Amino acid sequence: MLIDSHCHLDMDDYADDLDAVLARAKTAGVEKIITIGIDLASSRQALALARKYPMLKATVGIHPHDTSTASDTDWEGLLSLVADGGDAIVGWGEIGLDYAKNHSPQAIQRRQFAHQLELAARARLPVIIHDRDAHDDTLAILTASPARGHGGVLHCFSGDWSFAKKVLDLGLYISLSGVVTFKNAAALQEVAAKIPLDRLLLETDGPFLAPHPYRGKRNEPAWVVKTAEHIAQVRGIPVTELAAATRDNTSRLFSIQ
Numbered sequence: 687m688l689i690d691s692h693c694h695l696d697m698d699d700y701a702d703d704l705d706a707v708l709a710r711a712k713t714a715g716v717e718k719i720i721t722i723g724i725d726l727a728s729s730r731q732a733l734a735l736a737r738k739y740p741m742l743k744a745t746v747g748i749h750p751h752d753t754s755t756a757s758d759t760d761w762e763g764l765l766s767l768v769a770d771g772g773d774a775i776v777g778w779g780e781i782g783l784d785y786a787k788n789h790s791p792q793a794i795q796r797r798q799f800a801h802q803l804e805l806a807a808r809a810r811l812p813v814i815i816h817d818r819d820a821h822d823d824t825l826a827i828l829t830a831s832p833a834r835g836h837g838g839v840l841h842c843f844s845g846d847w848s849f850a851k852k853v854l855d856l857g858l859y860i861s862l863s864g865v866v867t868f869k870n871a872a873a874l875q876e877v878a879a880k881i882p883l884d885r886l887l888l889e890t891d892g893p894f895l896a897p898h899p900y901r902g903k904r905n906e907p908a909w910v911v912k913t914a915e916h917i918a919q920v921r922g923i924p925v926t927e928l929a930a931a932t933r934d935n936t937s938r939l940f941s942i943q
């Protein structure tokens with residue numbers, strides 16, 4: 687049994703066949719999927735999906751891409767979703783810094799990242815962190831943050847082992863996506879081999895980043911199995927052991943029953 691700790695099921699990519707996507711996930715052994723908010727509308731939709739499908743949990747947050755247009759209305763809207771959502775909402779994110787695309791100015795991204803860490807702490811939720819080409823600033827803001835009391839995960843981890851150690855030292859979990867299965871992912875495979883088994887999460891980040899051999903296709907939760915198999919092989923352990931450990935870690939971090 688597996689958990690896909692990060693997927694975007696509210697996106698249009700799944701609009702035509704979500705029931706079939708979830709049925710395939712179940713058949714593949716995926717028992718829970720966390721669908722991630724990227725703005726107010728997406729967070730609202732994630733909660734609606736989690737209310738409709740028992741195998742789903744939701745998160746709320748504003749992605750770094752959209753921080754330049756975020757306003758008080760958005761923050762109030764997200765907090766009221768948390769208040770209404772009960773145990774359907776398990777985390778705050780995805781939030782963080784994206785210096786690869788810079789859709790919002792970096793100074794605004796940093797300010798809104800710190801602000802959302804405070805909101806997450808107020809909501810008593812763990813955080814889901816997005817970091818692209820912004821390792822140093824991500825670490826600096828997290829080090830100064832009050833949100834670490836409720837834990838968090840660096841999702842779709844893209845650094846090397848020395849960065850992974852710093853993230854682990856902050857008490858955070860690390861989530862690996864299908865990128866670890868790509869042929870040119872030697873640094874990530876080193877992380878996959880060395881990370882303590884009680885700190886690792888798995889994700890698809892669907893519809894993006896489909897694992898080998900589906901690279902380039904629309905990703906979906908059933909394919910988290912491919913990532914699990916690959917990491918189990920890298921570590922030389924049975925996939926059932928890796929699945930159980932990552933499921934327990936995800937359940938612990940997000941307080942999922």
Ligand SMILES: [Zn+2]
Nearest residue numbers: 692722780891
């Ligand atoms: Zn994502």
